[in-house]
Amino acid sequence: MSSENATSAFVEDWLCYNNILGEGAYGEVKLLVHKHTQEKIACKIINHKKYKDASAQINREVTIHKLLDHENIVKYFGRRQEPLKEYIFLEYAEGGExxxxxxxxxxxxxxxxxxxxxxxxxxxxxxxxxxxxxxxxxxxxxxxxxxxxxxxxxxxxxxxxxxxxxxxxxxxxxxxxxxxxxxxxxxxxxxxxxxxxxxxxxxxxxxxxxxxxxxxxxxxxxxxxxxxxxxxxxxxxxxxxxxxxxxxxxxxxxxxxxxxxxxxxxxxxxxxFYFGSNTSSDSVDSSSENPAKRCNSMVEAETKHNREAPTVTLSQPVTLFRQSKIMQAMDNIRTTNYFSQPTQNDNLMLQFTQSPITKDNFDSLIKRMTRFYVLTNREKTLESLYSILDSLHLTWSLDVNGALTITTTDSHKNQLIFKVNLLDMDKKLLLDFRLSKGCGLQFKKKFIKLKECLSNIISKND
Known part of the structure; x- marks a missing residue:
């Protein structure tokens, strides 16, 4: 099989979702889903035309990352280089940051x-x-x-x-x-x-x-x-x-x-210290992977603050990493040069099939606590957002795709940028807030404030 044909097979079998998982210094990360196996990988897309100094930095990152193979390290699956773009294929972590x-x-x-x-x-x-x-x-x-x-x-x-x-x-x-x-x-x-x-x-x-x-x-x-x-x-x-x-x-x-x-x-x-299991019946016992001794005298081990935090649901971690289907699939892809630079046609561009976010595939996307449904339509929702952002003196802009970019500074006077995507979902409108740059905790504080301000249009049943 030639490199060109292998590349075509890869393009035909994978869907690229429009929703951006995250952003880095030199590009964005999107989700790829195999049409037949439903396996998922993350794809970091670097635009060399936009970031002309990215090449050396990306090469250093890849050189190090490809050496690593551990359960607690995001797995590197391969790369594909083109004249103006580059694709880095990584393990998809569905639970988010x-x-x-x-x-x-x-x-x-x-x-x-x-x-x-x-x-x-x-x-x-x-x-x-x-x-x-x-x-x-x-x-x-x-x-x-x-x-x-x-x-x-x-x-x-x-x-x-x-x-x-x-x-x-x-x-x-x-x-x-x-x-x-x-x-x-x-x-x-x-x-x-x-x-x-x-x-x-x-x-x-x-x-x-x-x-x-x-x-x-x-x-x-x-x-x-x-x-x-x-x-x-x-x-x-x-x-x-x-x-x-x-x-x-x-x-x-x-x-x-x-x-x-x-x-x-x-x-x-x-x-x-043995803290016991989380409050959810589905949660894992914190000591089940590596049992710890119960220390009865350590009454101060738990924090003093009464943290009424949302339940963190965790599955039982495996002691030994089991080779997943995706790893096997990506190993096969690497041996057939799916991620290699095309040798027969240097101008061949990798074009994924773009797939919109729908109710049916939404559950497969990255999990975030910074989302909610609203009762109003897109126009009224944007009007409410504009008014609140202006009242809070937050700088914002609307791109051609209808996504809001909000720029501000956090309590430490560092730049904070986050985005709001308005997604039509089952005849409802979902507001999806995503951190673009800055501190995640400061971002969530801003999100909570905006959510409070929009409480009169938020759907309480979803």
Whole structure:
């Protein structure tokens, strides 16, 4: 079979949904569904005409990502390069980003946070064993599969810090400011403790629904209090019980040499505590994968804050990764050059069959808590949105496809961009809010505010 024919077979068998799953620095991510098997993959589409500096960055990302094979890492399936566009094929995580499961200012149940923390540490430990530092660990780069398995994604800033047993110090200040270790601003720094610090911020965010500071520079007042041990009555620390706070203090130690290692975090009392199962009968027992000892004396292990968070439904994680049908399918595709550059026709462009979002296929799309149905038609809904956005002094624009892009700044004065798609669904109108750039928790705060303002037109029955 020639490369050209193989490519044609691929195009004919896969549908590309119009709905965008997410956005990156150089493009957007869409969902591909096989017409016959219904297998799903995510496709990152990079427009080289629009992003002329993307090529070298994408090559570095792919070089690292293709080396990885672990249950808690989003799987890389292949790439296809064209003169003006490039397609990166990745594992589809139907559960969406981790931040979608974190209620702003509240967090999530401790049993869920513990389970996710264990999986995050497992994935980061695997990366470090390969000599790879992620350098941008945050809830927006952590995905959840349909089975409740955590998946680390986005290796655009990842780098090799150890090769043939020799470790090098890093000197590039990169990542997302609220998650950066203090030594990253000073440089040079060791890769592993810096990633561990970022995991610690994710830990605090999961339990409290907020970030402790906007950055870890000397002039930041919240971080200055942390360094001087004058934080105990301040939020988010006041929401944590003694044992959770103990773990946070040791993971977020300002001296990277005294910071806990991944192995030490796993042995910490909070990580070993038995929280029991989640409130849902369908939820997984947080200790079922790796049973922990019940610590009767640890009455402070649960956070003090009464978190009435939405139930996080998780399926039983599998101990060993089972080769899925999709992996087998993609292995077959790779051997038949489905993702290779066409050799017989360099100008051959990859055109997926575009498929609209309908009620029948909506359930297969990524899960989000930032959606709701409205009672009004498209015109009236847009009028209501325009009025509320203007009253809140939010900058907005409407594109040719009828999607709203809202631009603002968050409470840390960082840029926040999110989009609203109006989808016709079974004679109803669905408003689908999606983060485009910025902090997921800050985005959800804005969403909650807008939802409150639109409460008079929201359908209460859906």
């Amino acid at each position: 981790l931040f979608q499961l974190i209620e702003p200012d509240i967090g999530m149940p401790s049993a869920s946070a513990q389970l996710f923390m264990k999986q995050l540490l497992c994935g980061v430990n695997y990366l470090h064993s390969k000599g790879i530092a992620h350098r941008d660990i945050k809830p927006e780069n952590i995905l959840i599969s349909a089975d409740g398995i955590l998946k680390i994604s986005d290796f655009g800033l990842a780098t090799l810090f150890r090769f043939k047993g020799k470790e090098r110090l890093l000197d590039k200040k990169c990542g997302t400011k609220p998650y950066l270790a203090p030594e990253v601003f000073q440089r040079p720094y060791r890769a592993q403790p810096a990633d561990i610090w970022s995991c610690g911020i994710v830990f605090v965010a999961m339990l409290t629904g907020e970030l402790p500071w906007s950055d870890t520079t000397e002039v930041n007042p919240e971080f200055a209090k942390w360094k001087r041990n004058m934080y105990i009555s301040d939020t988010p620390w006041s929401k944590l019980g003694n044992t959770a706070l103990s773990l946070a203090r040791k993971v977020l130690h300002c001296d990277s040499k005294k910071r806990l290692t991944l192995e030490e975090i796993e042995r910490h009392a909070w990580m070993q």
